[in-house]
Amino acid sequence: MNQLLGAMVRMKHYVIVVSLYSQMELTRVSHNTYSLSILIDCFCKLGQMGCGFSVLGKMMKLGVEPNSRIAEALSLFHKMLEEGIQPHLHVYNTILNGLCKTKKVDAAGRFLCMMEDRGFEPNIIAYTAVIDCFCKNLSLKEALSLFSKLKEKRIRPNTITYSCLIKASLGLDQQQVAERLLDEMEDNKILLDVVTYGILVDWIGKKGSLDEAKNIMDTMRKRGIEPSTAGFRGYIKPNIVVYGMIIDALCKLRRFSDALNIIQKMRNQGIEPNVVIYNSLMRIMFLINKDFIAE
DNA sequence: CTAGGGTTAG
Structure with missing residues (x-):
């Protein structure tokens, strides 16, 4: 959509x-x-x-900020261990997810090893979180090596695991790796879902072959999968591009003080204006100056 | 509410 x-x-x-x-x-x-x-x-x-x-x-x-105070969560977690309280698997996974989301690559890898050492066999959700983190912040190679490790342990990767790896392969233009993964999915009877198809459509669209993209969309529809915005689990909040659009529009309307107001709002959210925003502001100052001279 | 995508600004 x-x-x-x-x-x-x-x-x-x-x-x-x-x-x-x-x-x-x-x-x-x-x-x-x-x-x-x-x-x-x-x-x-x-x-x-x-x-x-x-x-x-x-x-x-x-867009109320989630309290992602991962460091505090970690120390609380260690306190639990010291007191001999065994955390449940989903506590492990929540902490691991926090480390992955905040791009603490090394810590996430170590945490996964710690789970293994303590006899908490990480499940596919834990492995997938770290694989995705490796894909985005480390390297495809490391992610793939973790991937073979979990397969050796007879843990079955699923559609989500494959989607992460396929997206990373295509992002690096490693088309043959992506093809191998897709073949593997087919061999293991793991179906593509709306996200996997979305990744493929997006990549083919960027490559410019719209016919192929259309083919994939047709396959999706035949399988009863409709493109949608559903499934979004993140927080809805304005980012720097959104602020940039508003500030630029205000500048074009010469509403300088409103633009400055918005910048204050951004800063309150912890977002600093970037060069695009400064350019919008500079242009309006130039225009105001020109009006002034003309008068 | 335990894991994956995409989008818009000078």
């Missing part, structure tokens, strides 16, 4: 996109960071700043 909305924005059908959103609200298709960001972009380009602000406000309300 978001791919479709993005395409319509590129074709400048802003009004249609906005009306699609009301339809999504009515049919209760869930929104996420992506869909709301695109909506804000449309309002900015239509000059409807009031509407843009109201969506931004909605995002900020929904």
Whole structure:
């Protein structure tokens, strides 16, 4: 769905996109960071700043920071061990997930080994979390080596495990690795799901062969899988690009103090303006100056 | 609420 909305924005059908959103609200298709960001972009380009602000406000309300104080969680965890309390497997996995999400690659790897040493045989969820972390922050090679290790232990990788590795392979243009993984899935009767298909469609789309992308979409539909925005588990909150769109629109309307206000809001969220935002601000100052000279 | 994707700004 978001791919479709993005395409319509590129074709400048802003009004249609906005009306699609009301339809999504009515049919209760869930929104996420992506869909709301695109909506804000449309309002900015239509000059409807009031509407843009109201969506931004909605995002900020929904985007309450998770308390990801992983260090505290870790020390609490070690205290449990010292006191002889055996944490359950899902406690291990929650901590491991926190380490992976905060990109603590080494710590995540060590934590996984610690689980093995303590006789807590990590399950496929634990391995998949670390494999994904390795893919994104270390190397495909390390991720693949962990992958063979879990297969040796007779732990069965699933669709999610394969999706992580396939995405990483394609990102590095290692098409033959991705093909091998896809063959392996087929041999083991592990089905592709909406996320796996999404990864393939995205990659083929970037390669430019739209026919092949269409083929994959057809296969999906034949199997009863519809593209959707569902399944999003993260927090909805504005990022620097969203703020950038709003600030640029305000600058074009010469609403300088409003733009500065937004920057203050960003800083309150711990996001510092980048070069794109400074460029927007500099242009408006240049324009104001020109008006001043003309008068 | 135990693991995976995509999107928009000068």
